[in-house]
Amino acid sequence: MALGGPALSPVAAAASLPPDTMPLSAVRAGMVCRGLTVVRGSTIADFRADVVDVASDPGGNTGIIVRVSGGAAEPAGIAEGFSGSPILCPGDDGRERFVGALAATAGDRASRLGFVTPIEQLLAVTPLAPLAPIAADSGGGTALGASNATTEARSTRGRRTGGGAGAPLPAGFRPLRAPLVVSGVSPRLAARLAAAGRRAGVAVAAPGAGGPSGFTPTADDLRPGAAVAASLVSGDVGAAAIGTITYRRGTSVWAFGHPLGDLTSEAADPTTASALGRRSLFLQGAYVYGVVDAPTGLASAPYKLAAPAGGVLGAFTNDRTAGVAGVLGAVPRAIAVEAGARDLDSGRAVTLRTTVADETPLDIEGGATFGALLTLSAALDRAVGAEPARTTDLLCISYTARQLPVPIGGCGTFFDGSALDAAALATTLVERFDRQPFDLTSIRLRLRRRTGAPEAYIERASAPRRVRRGRSVTVALRVAMRRGASRTLRFKLRVPRKLKPGVYSIRLRAVPGEPSTGRGGTGGSNGGDDPLAMLLAGGDQSSDELPKPRSLPELALAVRSLLPVNGVAARFGKRGAYALVWRNDTLRLIGSASLRLRVLR
Numbered sequence: 001m002a003l004g005g006p007a008l009s010p011v012a013a014a015a016s017l018p019p020d021t022m023p024l025s026a027v028r029a030g031m032v033c034r035g036l037t038v039v040r041g042s043t044i045a046d047f048r049a050d051v052v053d054v055a056s057d058p059g060g061n062t063g064i065i066v067r068v069s070g071g072a073a074e075p076a077g078i079a080e081g082f083s084g085s086p087i088l089c090p091g092d093d094g095r096e097r098f099v100g101a102l103a104a105t106a107g108d109r110a111s112r113l114g115f116v117t118p119i120e121q122l123l124a125v126t127p128l129a130p131l132a133p134i135a136a137d138s139g140g141g142t143a144l145g146a147s148n149a150t151t152e153a154r155s156t157r158g159r160r161t162g163g164g165a166g167a168p169l170p171a172g173f174r175p176l177r178a179p180l181v182v183s184g185v186s187p188r189l190a191a192r193l194a195a196a197g198r199r200a201g202v203a204v205a206a207p208g209a210g211g212p213s214g215f216t217p218t219a220d221d222l223r224p225g226a227a228v229a230a231s232l233v234s235g236d237v238g239a240a241a242i243g244t245i246t247y248r249r250g251t252s253v254w255a256f257g258h259p260l261g262d263l264t265s266e267a268a269d270p271t272t273a274s275a276l277g278r279r280s281l282f283l284q285g286a287y288v289y290g291v292v293d294a295p296t297g298l299a300s301a302p303y304k305l306a307a308p309a310g311g312v313l314g315a316f317t318n319d320r321t322a323g324v325a326g327v328l329g330a331v332p333r334a335i336a337v338e339a340g341a342r343d344l345d346s347g348r349a350v351t352l353r354t355t356v357a358d359e360t361p362l363d364i365e366g367g368a369t370f371g372a373l374l375t376l377s378a379a380l381d382r383a384v385g386a387e388p389a390r391t392t393d394l395l396c397i398s399y400t401a402r403q404l405p406v407p408i409g410g411c412g413t414f415f416d417g418s419a420l421d422a423a424a425l426a427t428t429l430v431e432r433f434d435r436q437p438f439d440l441t442s443i444r445l446r447l448r449r450r451t452g453a454p455e456a457y458i459e460r461a462s463a464p465r466r467v468r469r470g471r472s473v474t475v476a477l478r479v480a481m482r483r484g485a486s487r488t489l490r491f492k493l494r495v496p497r498k499l500k501p502g503v504y505s506i507r508l509r510a511v512p513g514e515p516s517t518g519r520g521g522t523g524g525s526n527g528g529d530d531p532l533a534m535l536l537a538g539g540d541q542s543s544d545e546l547p548k549p550r551s552l553p554e555l556a557l558a559v560r561s562l563l564p565v566n567g568v569a570a571r572f573g574k575r576g577a578y579a580l581v582w583r584n585d586t587l588r589l590i591g592s593a594s595l596r597l598r599v600l601r
Helices: 010-015 119-123 144-154 187-200 367-384 419-432 531-536 541-545 552-561
Strands: 032-038 044-055 063-069 086-090 096-105 113-118 180-183 204-208 227-235 238-249 252-255 277-292 303-320 323-328 334-343 349-357 391-401 408-414 440-451 455-462 466-468 472-481 486-494 502-511 567-572 579-583 588-590 592-600
Touching: 032 063, 032 096, 032 238, 044 113, 063 096, 086 238, 096 119, 096 238, 113 119, 119 238, 180 187, 180 303, 187 204, 187 367, 204 303, 227 252, 227 303, 227 367, 238 277, 238 303, 238 367, 277 323, 277 349, 334 367, 349 367, 367 419, 367 440, 391 419, 408 419, 408 552, 419 440, 419 552, 455 486, 455 502, 455 592, 472 592, 486 579, 502 588
Parallel strands: 180 204, 334 440, 455 588, 466 592
Antiparallel strands: 032 044, 032 086, 044 063, 063 113, 086 096, 096 113, 180 238, 227 238, 227 277, 227 349, 238 252, 252 323, 277 303, 303 323, 334 349, 391 408, 391 440, 455 472, 472 486, 502 567, 502 592, 567 579
8 A cells, every 4th residue: 555645445445455354244243353452561462352243334334343351351351542452353264364453442341342443444544654854954945855845744734635534433432542641750740740631621641751771662563462652742751642553564554443633632532532634643662551440530441551662663644533544664744842941949950852743734733832841841840849839930942943044032031930831822822823834843941940939019219310321320229028128229221322411200110010910830830720731621722812923023023022021121201112221030020110310411
């Protein structure tokens, strides 16, 4: 089956099935079959799967109902993560053949009844050629490889290709959907992510690292029955859905037996998961710690506790109702993320690096924002290891794109715990930009945190009464510290050379202004909504109010507008514009004051 070639209908696919498969028409009730999956480590184990019936209706919706027992099905039965487990039935010659992929469970108390997607429906999902990585282009022109990849990707918008639509599940069955697996985070952050997921309605599991030290699966290990990860984020931190390889032919693989949908917002309710068509997700091996047979919370069904392991081995490129297809050895488009955090109280610093699958050319947004925020949250958690009630955060963000001569971004100071929220909004703004070609290649975030958020109320200001234009004068700013004594702050105020001689009333005011209501964030906050929870819920409501820049310069200005500068702004006269004259990132100033100056020639 050629990559990206025309899709086969299930009927046509059945007529051209490989010899090691069995069409649905040959499956009969009462057949004693066998399933393959991993329930511990990376060892493929089997279980019995008796065919109960072949389900069909006049609309052409067909599949196989099986009852599982023994082996890997004990004691939990069909667990979330069994998705794609191949079912093999004996033919007339006694040889086992692939009949389909375990895709759903009836939800019976013992989790024994399962629904199998027929193999001809799954193999009708075409493994598409992945989006090519963005080519480097130091000259500022259009790199041929990147241009072709972007143009080809954008040409698929609104017309998903690849076929293999499959059929809806029979009434009473629901797809097997494992929780969103987040790896490489501490138990403390894992608990916060799980809580955020509960608020957003998404089941989140965080087993820790991706398998034992030295466990690095290769492409040869990805055979039918092996555990596999469809990853959105890979590296020091990971985020993925775990399933099972159903079938492999050369470098083409098929898995899951049901659609993936949006990994970060539909995992909790698989009945609403939609097949998104063309995809560009990382294909990785996975390590299974075990099966949780009596879960609590959103994951009400038994599920595999597993995590991605090793490097990226390929790409999942087609997401259909019947399952997911991918290509081994392919390198999908990716965005490099580097997030650093420093605890200014202890001096401890941590830097984490990840790559995020770039699906923005396919109009599948949110991955870059989720990946960047997850990486920064993990770095901050490792560096700080606590959740102070009040913090002072200095956040710096830098975005690199092939079309940008220099990165865009900036730095801002936050006294209300909303630094992570600002990072999410800024990345959402960049991710949504579509007014001209824009290939985001890397995201760099740096956050420095200090316990406490000191505030000072401006009482009055004074300065020498005379100054020559173009020269500077020292301003003494008297402030009352919150829950403390008064003190004097001093800074230099430069008088513009263009001012005419005369007496001026100078108005000083704190910027960015009055305290904002902090919305908090994972990794320490003063409460409020968690930006990760909002992302898991499908987006931040405030992101709908973001500006819509029409050019790259407007995008750069919009990003900087989300990063507040703290200090003092001044206005000369009654009609002049305010301009920042002193930046102060150590405390939040509140209020305003005036002083008079005689400006000389």
